[in-house]
Amino acid sequence: MATLNVARAISLFLSSPQIPKARVELARRSLALVSGLGAPFAITPKPATKAPTEPGQRHPRGIRNNNPGNIRWDGRTQWRGMVGLDEGRYVIFEAPVWGLSAMVSALRVGLSHDQQNTIRGIVTEWAPPLENDTESYIRSVSAQTGLPPDQALAEDAIPALLQAIVKHENGNIPYSDELIEQAIALT
Numbered sequence: 426m427a428t429l430n431v432a433r434a435i436s437l438f439l440s441s442p443q444i445p446k447a448r449v450e451l452a453r454r455s456l457a458l459v460s461g462l463g464a465p466f467a468i469t470p471k472p473a474t475k476a477p478t479e480p481g482q483r484h485p486r487g488i489r490n491n492n493p494g495n496i497r498w499d500g501r502t503q504w505r506g507m508v509g510l511d512e513g514r515y516v517i518f519e520a521p522v523w524g525l526s527a528m529v530s531a532l533r534v535g536l537s538h539d540q541q542n543t544i545r546g547i548v549t550e551w552a553p554p555l556e557n558d559t560e561s562y563i564r565s566v567s568a569q570t571g572l573p574p575d576q577a578l579a580e581d582a583i584p585a586l587l588q589a590i591v592k593h594e595n596g597n598i599p600y601s602d603e604l605i606e607q608a609i610a611l612t
Contacts, residue, residue: 485595486511491518493591493600494528494551504530505611521600525587525608532583533612544574544586551590565593583609 487493490511497514506523507516518524535541548563567574569589592598
């Protein structure tokens with residue numbers, strides 16, 4: 426708790442207009458790492474600023490927002506590359522690589538928990554039954570990956586899981602294998 430109070434005091438100091446912006450950003454990033462918060466906590470998401478789309482084309486929300494997993498903001502997590510919110514709840518990322526990277530982070534967390542380290546566990550957490558046809562989603566991801574829904578998964582399943590979730594959420598996978606590899610490397 427003391428670290429958080431110190432962090433808040435430093436954050437207030439850094440918001441002073443007399444401090445050069447480059448030093449502020451460097452200090453915020455350093456503070457986030459030292460405090461264990463994982464990201465600069467002083468940043469609040471901006472209201473919706475849509476990702477650019479080609480004129481005349483209507484893409485799914487996940488593609489428009491560079492958030493192919495349709496990750497909802499939990500009110501705390503400051504995802505890398507996060508630039509705003511759509512409808513006050515879906516994260517908007519600066520570029521697709523950041524949305525994919527956030528998905529990889531979320532999948533790694535799921536794989537690290539015994540109750541969630543299967544397709545069934547991950548999809549049930551990702552798309553809860555109260556608002557989704559979770560069983561259909563599980564079948565879809567299982568079919569696309571070729572993995573049984575209740576088999577324990579390892580880290581090497583992440584690329585296949587990522588692609589299956591992106592396809593289920595958006596109807597297609599508009600990203601190259603290289604971009605997906607880059608997103609995995611960023612996390």
